[in-house]
Amino acid sequence: MKKEMVCISCPKGCRMTVEYEGDKVLEVLGNSCSKGWDYAVDEITKPVRIVTSTVKVRGGKLTVVPVKTNKPVRRHLIFDVMNEIYKAEVKAPVKEGQVIIKNAADSGADIIATLDLKKI
Amino acid sequence: MIEKRSLVIIGAGPAGLAAAVKAKKAGIKDVLLIDRDIQLGGILKQCIHNGFGLHVFKEELTGPEFALRYIREIEELKVEYKLNTMVISVDKNKRITTVNPDDGLIVYEARSIILAMGCRERPRGALRIPGTNPSGIFSAGTAQRFVNIEGMKPGKTALILGSGDIGLIMARRLTLEGMKVRAVCEIMPHPGGLTRNIVQCLEDFNIPLKLSTTVIAIHGKRRIEGVTIAQVDDSFKPVKGTEKYIECDMLLLSVGLIPENELAEEAGVELDPVTGGARVNQYLETNIDGIYACGNVLHVHDLVDYVAIEAEKAAKSAVRKIKGKTRKIKKRIELITGNGIRYTVPQFIDVTDKEEKIKIYFRSTSIMESIKINAICKDEIIFSKKLKRVAPAEMEYIIISTDDIRGRKMIIEARAK
Amino acid sequence: MEKANIKYDIAIIGAGVVGGLVARSLSAYDARICIIDKHIDMAMGASGANSGIVHAGYDATPGSMKAKFNIEGTAMMPGICRLLGVSYKNSGSLVLAFNSEDEKQLQKLYENGIAGGVKGMKLLSKETVLKMEPLLNPKITKALHAPTAGVVSPYKLNIAAIENAVVNGTEFLRETQVLGITGNKGDFTLSTNKGDIFAAVVINCAGIYADDIAKMAGDGFFTLTPRKGEYLLFDRSEGGLVENVVFQPPSEKGKGVLVMTTVDGNILIGPDANIVESKEDSQTHADSLDYVYKTAIKTCSGLNLKKVITSFAGLRATPDTGDFIIGESKKIPGFFNVAGIESPGLSSAPAIGEYVAEIVSGSLGGLAKKENFKPGLDTHEFFRDMDLNEKENIMQDNPDYGMIVCRCENVTKAEVLDSIRRPAGARTVDGVKRRTRAGMGRCQGGFCLPAVVEILSKELGIEKEEVQKGDSGSNILVERNRP
Ligand SMILES: Cc1cc2nc3c(=O)[nH]c(=O)nc-3n(C[C@H](O)[C@H](O)[C@H](O)COP(=O)(O)OP(=O)(O)OC[C@H]3O[C@@H](n4cnc5c(N)ncnc54)[C@H](O)[C@@H]3O)c2cc1C
Ligand SMILES: Cc1cc2nc3c(=O)[nH]c(=O)nc-3n(C[C@H](O)[C@H](O)[C@H](O)COP(=O)(O)OP(=O)(O)OC[C@H]3O[C@@H](n4cnc5c(N)ncnc54)[C@H](O)[C@@H]3O)c2cc1C
Numbered sequence A: 001m002k003k004e005m006v007c008i009s010c011p012k013g014c015r016m017t018v019e020y021e022g023d024k025v026l027e028v029l030g031n032s033c034s035k036g037w038d039y040a041v042d043e044i045t046k047p048v049r050i051v052t053s054t055v056k057v058r059g060g061k062l063t064v065v066p067v068k069t070n071k072p073v074r075r076h077l078i079f080d081v082m083n084e085i086y087k088a089e090v091k092a093p094v095k096e097g098q099v100i101i102k103n104a105a106d107s108g109a110d111i112i113a114t115l116d117l118k119k120i
Numbered sequence B: 001m002i003e004k005r006s007l008v009i010i011g012a013g014p015a016g017l018a019a020a021v022k023a024k025k026a027g028i029k030d031v032l033l034i035d036r037d038i039q040l041g042g043i044l045k046q047c048i049h050n051g052f053g054l055h056v057f058k059e060e061l062t063g064p065e066f067a068l069r070y071i072r073e074i075e076e077l078k079v080e081y082k083l084n085t086m087v088i089s090v091d092k093n094k095r096i097t098t099v100n101p102d103d104g105l106i107v108y109e110a111r112s113i114i115l116a117m118g119c120r121e122r123p124r125g126a127l128r129i130p131g132t133n134p135s136g137i138f139s140a141g142t143a144q145r146f147v148n149i150e151g152m153k154p155g156k157t158a159l160i161l162g163s164g165d166i167g168l169i170m171a172r173r174l175t176l177e178g179m180k181v182r183a184v185c186e187i188m189p190h191p192g193g194l195t196r197n198i199v200q201c202l203e204d205f206n207i208p209l210k211l212s213t214t215v216i217a218i219h220g221k222r223r224i225e226g227v228t229i230a231q232v233d234d235s236f237k238p239v240k241g242t243e244k245y246i247e248c249d250m251l252l253l254s255v256g257l258i259p260e261n262e263l264a265e266e267a268g269v270e271l272d273p274v275t276g277g278a279r280v281n282q283y284l285e286t287n288i289d290g291i292y293a294c295g296n297v298l299h300v301h302d303l304v305d306y307v308a309i310e311a312e313k314a315a316k317s318a319v320r321k322i323k324g325k326t327r328k329i330k331k332r333i334e335l336i337t338g339n340g341i342r343y344t345v346p347q348f349i350d351v352t353d354k355e356e357k358i359k360i361y362f363r364s365t366s367i368m369e370s371i372k373i374n375a376i377c378k379d380e381i382i383f384s385k386k387l388k389r390v391a392p393a394e395m396e397y398i399i400i401s402t403d404d405i406r407g408r409k410m411i412i413e414a415r416a417k
Numbered sequence C: 001m002e003k004a005n006i007k008y009d010i011a012i013i014g015a016g017v018v019g020g021l022v023a024r025s026l027s028a029y030d031a032r033i034c035i036i037d038k039h040i041d042m043a044m045g046a047s048g049a050n051s052g053i054v055h056a057g058y059d060a061t062p063g064s065m066k067a068k069f070n071i072e073g074t075a076m077m078p079g080i081c082r083l084l085g086v087s088y089k090n091s092g093s094l095v096l097a098f099n100s101e102d103e104k105q106l107q108k109l110y111e112n113g114i115a116g117g118v119k120g121m122k123l124l125s126k127e128t129v130l131k132m133e134p135l136l137n138p139k140i141t142k143a144l145h146a147p148t149a150g151v152v153s154p155y156k157l158n159i160a161a162i163e164n165a166v167v168n169g170t171e172f173l174r175e176t177q178v179l180g181i182t183g184n185k186g187d188f189t190l191s192t193n194k195g196d197i198f199a200a201v202v203i204n205c206a207g208i209y210a211d212d213i214a215k216m217a218g219d220g221f222f223t224l225t226p227r228k229g230e231y232l233l234f235d236r237s238e239g240g241l242v243e244n245v246v247f248q249p250p251s252e253k254g255k256g257v258l259v260m261t262t263v264d265g266n267i268l269i270g271p272d273a274n275i276v277e278s279k280e281d282s283q284t285h286a287d288s289l290d291y292v293y294k295t296a297i298k299t300c301s302g303l304n305l306k307k308v309i310t311s312f313a314g315l316r317a318t319p320d321t322g323d324f325i326i327g328e329s330k331k332i333p334g335f336f337n338v339a340g341i342e343s344p345g346l347s348s349a350p351a352i353g354e355y356v357a358e359i360v361s362g363s364l365g366g367l368a369k370k371e372n373f374k375p376g377l378d379t380h381e382f383f384r385d386m387d388l389n390e391k392e393n394i395m396q397d398n399p400d401y402g403m404i405v406c407r408c409e410n411v412t413k414a415e416v417l418d419s420i421r422r423p424a425g426a427r428t429v430d431g432v433k434r435r436t437r438a439g440m441g442r443c444q445g446g447f448c449l450p451a452v453v454e455i456l457s458k459e460l461g462i463e464k465e466e467v468q469k470g471d472s473g474s475n476i477l478v479e480r481n482r483p
């Protein structure tokens, strides 16, 4: 199987063609360095994503505060992580970087706030 | 009331923030940053996704985090800023009229102005999509604001028209929030947004991307109930027989951004009809002495990093002007867009007696592979750069030395290798 | 809103510009009046989607009701607009000729106008016309100039008329659809989705539905055919292309596609004319919009399609009788028809209002005039039209004037609040838009929508997801992400 992808490991954004079978990467074309190869292997074998969303806030200037996973999580866990985000709630004030959910959905990543939010 | 400032920056998005920080650091004590919103940060406040900052901060940040880096600096440097303050007019004498509920009307007189007002989204009317006029039709950015800042769902099932980055990002965002995205339709034969977003926003969630397809009718009396989509031919006319009804209670339009230049026009700033932004020289100075432009108000950027870099350049130029350190201009070179080039920024170059390396940003008219970008003066190629690929969605640049330029015109073109 | 026990002297069905001006004229009399509409706001029928031209009055056959009310109404228009704080501009109009066939038509219109008493008309040479309107197609051969023609904001006039009636004691019953009419003079019963309404006399101003209403009452002697007209509206940056309302020579399709600058400074082109099946059909069509554009560029080649900000359509209520139908039903005394009011209905409305008020009063035995009738409204100049001094002063009085909600049209929070708080005020996003222009500019609400939704939800004491664009069921938002 062949897949076109763009390496996002650095701003250069090489366009690569990856040949693979099941979980096994056979060839990567178009990358300019080894990070590209690694990225391709990861995308095929265990793709990861940063998840961003919002969490409900009590007593804040806004009713939701933006959050993200502090590290990429396995792609198949995205909706499990979201399920925890749906249920979560914090009290204002919220600080950027504040951990809201620890190890969300056992993904290994924490959900942290990405904005300061004041109390009303 | 009239107040004086050396530098007034209009708009506190990333462009305005970066410019203000730079100018203050360069020694301008009375920099004033003005925004009509109640918070600093511009559009970044609602761009809660990641993908910002790779160039400037060498790490991947979300929009609010990217803005916060600058906002902290603004606070530390004690840059003066005014929020909830709308600039209602600017004139060529650099008088800026503002309104604000607390102070009423204040007029500022500036020695230099940096325009950083960002852009607005193109509405449905501009596309002339026929049909009814129900609720549930949003520009993607408005929907983004409702979802991300106000925590509200604008519907349950969406069709997204336009595959620009905002449309793609919203496709993922709605999906994550439990709304259904039926498809993203794009009238062009190629996607408008970054490949990375196609992968992470559509493919990850199996959202179909329908190229060469557009919405030809809107249905529903009160709230939208569905749309008719159809494929288009090479001249973008719907092809008979390809019509399809898609049920949805929300239509998001991500069909382009228009620089917010009413103020600039009023002041007499000349605009480039292609970018919708000001025509500027390499210092990002407009035709009006001491008025500069940067960020999305100058031309639409896809990467906020470039916005910040451009803003710093505008700030540097403004500072030089305020300090009286500008050089005498010997001649003006017009940049002409040749084959395959949609626009360039700057649009003209002011040559002084000192050599300068000039970064010329451009966008191509279509996707082209294995090409050369040429700069041509007096029928002679004075510079050439090979590129594997260019796409309208991705801004590129070349660097040219003023010493190499001949004559009064320079053509920038893209040619097959 | 239980009105079951209230008995009105007069019930007006339809809160369009005709019903509105009838209500306003009647509210000068001592009587209990209600004006009923099935929509959540006024001006949601034809009165909200038309050209907004105050016609000089040369089109209609002399001696017809159309001619009489048009010429009278047009003469009343500047005065009534001044009283109600509605902007009106005496722009004048031109009908163009491109050949000798057209010129004959102009001659006919001219003679028609003279016979009807239209003042100041002139047939102008090409040179004179092009001096007046330099951007017109230089291929024209002649034009008919009518200096008494003007432009008005039709929905503003509609809204202000009803507000004025309400200030003078009339009740405005929204979202109240008349489903049946029984009874006779002195005791009519209107059955509606909100319960029964009792009235001594009923006035049918139901626009395109007036034939159905007449049938309900038991006197369906006419039918109305919906004829759609579609328009394109351009950004204000294109304003100033023409000063006059510029028509092409009339054809079997009607007065022909026109190019004009609206009172608010946008260029408007349209309408075409097509008979449609449904009275609810307000869809626009690619073919029609193309036709409108292709025809309009014959008037003026400088129309830039890129500057279109919106398109819309309106339905003309074309009667099979060939003229306005105004008067008491012969079969059902006490039931008055004001029907078939197609163009120039807007121009005629002030005169129709006065006339109907007189005959209705007469039929009720001559109503007494109110002593404290207020003929005008307290309105404010719009912030965007104020000079700097005025802006500064008003912001000092009311800081909400310093909060610009709509950046394209410079509408302030104070004005949005006022539009909601006024008598018969806005209940919806579109209501705010029609009253203040917030959302009518080039971004078409992209920027101000969230703010307007928020203000409406606070003012009306409802959740954001309950805020409607127009009639109920047109909510802007659906629910909270995180309930
Ligand atoms: C939805 C979306 C998603 C994006 N995603 C990415 C991404 O993933 N990665 C990336 O790198 N880039 C992304 N971008 C691009 C990047 O965010 C923009 O290019 C950048 O924000 C533009 O910055 P700016 O300062 O020019 O404009 P803005 O951020 O729009 O700021 C302009 C400011 O000017 C103010 N203003 C305007 N007019 C007036 C006036 N008359 N008076 C007072 N104030 C005024 C406005 O309120 C606003 O705050 C995205 C952009 C959008 C819109
Ligand atoms: C395309 C077009 C262009 C025009 N251009 C011009 C022009 O330039 N100049 C001019 O003078 N005239 C013009 N006209 C004519 C003018 O718009 C109309 O004559 C005028 O608006 C009619 O007003 P109205 O109050 O009778 O009808 P409407 O505004 O349609 O009002 C009727 C009201 O009755 C209500 N109603 C109907 N049935 C019921 C029910 N069962 N229960 C409760 N309420 C009900 C409706 O909801 C509606 O609000 C134009 C018309 C069209 C369509």
Ligand code: SF4
Binding pocket: A007, A008, A009, A010, A011, A012, A013, A014, A031, A032, A033, A034, A035, A036, A037, A039
């Ligand atoms: S392959 Fe290497 S150079 Fe290319 S984008 Fe990836 S990390 Fe950057």
